[in-house]
Amino acid sequence: MEPSAAPLDTTPDPAIVQPPGANPPGAPREQQQQQQEQLRIGESGQFSEGLEDRGLLESSTRLKPHEAQSYRKKALWVSWVSIIVTLALAVAAFTVSVMRYSASSFGFAFDATLDVLSSAIVLWRYSNAAAVHSAHREYMACVILGVIFLLSSICIVIKAIHDLAKRVLPEVDDFLYSVSVLSGILCTVLAVIKFMLGKVLTSRALITDGFNSLVGGIMGFSILLSAEVFKHNSSVWYLDGSIGVLIGLTISAYGIKLLIDMVPRVRQTRHYEMFE
Numbered sequence: 001m002e003p004s005a006a007p008l009d010t011t012p013d014p015a016i017v018q019p020p021g022a023n024p025p026g027a028p029r030e031q032q033q034q035q036q037e038q039l040r041i042g043e044s045g046q047f048s049e050g051l052e053d054r055g056l057l058e059s060s061t062r063l064k065p066h067e068a069q070s071y072r073k074k075a076l077w078v079s080w081v082s083i084i085v086t087l088a089l090a091v092a093a094f095t096v097s098v099m100r101y102s103a104s105s106f107g108f109a110f111d112a113t114l115d116v117l118s119s120a121i122v123l124w125r126y127s128n129a130a131a132v133h134s135a136h137r138e139y140m141a142c143v144i145l146g147v148i149f150l151l152s153s154i155c156i157v158i159k160a161i162h163d164l165a166k167r168v169l170p171e172v173d174d175f176l177y178s179v180s181v182l183s184g185i186l187c188t189v190l191a192v193i194k195f196m197l198g199k200v201l202t203s204r205a206l207i208t209d210g211f212n213s214l215v216g217g218i219m220g221f222s223i224l225l226s227a228e229v230f231k232h233n234s235s236v237w238y239l240d241g242s243i244g245v246l247i248g249l250t251i252s253a254y255g256i257k258l259l260i261d262m263v264p265r266v267r268q269t270r271h272y273e274m275f276e
Contacts, residue, residue, distance in 0.1 A: 059202040060133035068201075072132045075197050075206060079119040079126075082190050082213065086115040089183045089216075096179050096223075106159050106244070111216045111251070112183070114152045118145055118209045125205050132201075136269035141205040142262040149212075149255025153248045160244030169230070169237050177224060184220030187213045208258060212251075219247055 059068065093109035125141040126132065194210030197203070226240040 057133045057135050057138060057202045059200070062202070063200070068132045069129060071197060071201050072126045072129065075126050075201065075203075076123060078190070078193055078197060079122045079209075082119040082194075082209070083116050083123075085186050085190065086112045086119070086213075086216065089179070089186065089220075090116065092179045093183065096175065106156070110152055110156050110159075111212065111219055111247070112187075114148060114251075115187070115209070115212050115216055117148055118212050121145055121148075122205055122209050125203070136266065138203060138205055139262045139265045139269060142208060142258055143266055145205065145208050146255045146258035146262065149251050149258065153250075153252035153255065156248035156251065157245055160241045160248060163244070164238060164241035167237065168241070169234070177227070180220050180224035180227070182220075184217050184224070187217035187220060191217060204258075204262070208254075211254060215247060215251060219243070222247075 063071065090109050090112035093112055094106070097106035097109055121141050121144055125137060128134075128137070131137045191210045191213035194206050194213060198206030198210055222243045223240075226243055229236050229239055
């Protein structure tokens with residue numbers, strides 16, 4: 001006697017009916033949302049890579065032509081203001097460094113000079129209205145900034161180590177305080193503005209320029225800190241030189257990272273120099 005056939009109204013086994021890779025009927029909605037989010041992130045990354053392959057920055061899809069030109073002019077204005085301000089601060093800081101034997105003042109003066117050069121590179125980067133979205137021009141500016149960062153960091157570290165080896169003691173006066181406070185405030189404000197513009201224009205060069213201004217602001221306040229500490233405790237004479245070494249190494253690490261990221265991209269976009 002043959003076994004009776006299974007009833008037609010029997011509920012099928014979901015493990016058998018469900019296609020491979022599909023979510024079961026009872027799958028949590030959160031898991032489905034996570035999968036959709038990962039898909040969107042992957043598509044966004046592929047889209048950005050496609051823009052770079054065409055020699056364009058991501059800002060070309062975010063900004064309308066008149067908006068891009070407006071932000072480009074703002075970047076030029078900020079760069080000019082940065083050049084004037086940091087050049088004046090560099091002269092003052094070099095004066096403090098020579099008169100008061102301050103390694104961190106020398107480091108700040110060198111960083112301010114670096115800020116002048118980096119702002120000049122940003123000026124070149126956005127001098128051509130037609131190249132506002134040019135990836136090749138952007139990456140070239142970043143490579144130049146990376147080289148300048150490395151050279152400057154070497155000079156800052158050598159000067160700081162020399163002062164530490166010679167046990168050079170910093171002198172403290174009102175002029176040193178004034179330069180420290182003024183440079184710290186102005187450089188920090190410039191850094192915030194550059195970061196904001198760099199984010200809108202998706203410009204690594206502007207963000208790098210902002211990073212350099214931020215370092216200048218930190219160094220300005222560090223001069224004040226080391227001088228105040230030395231004033232109350234002369235045994236901590238090495239704080240000034242140590243900050244100089246730390247700042248130099250930070251700039252060096254950023255410059256190396258910048259070159260590692262940008263040199264391959266310059267090679268990838270070298271056929272798009274027509275944007276310049």
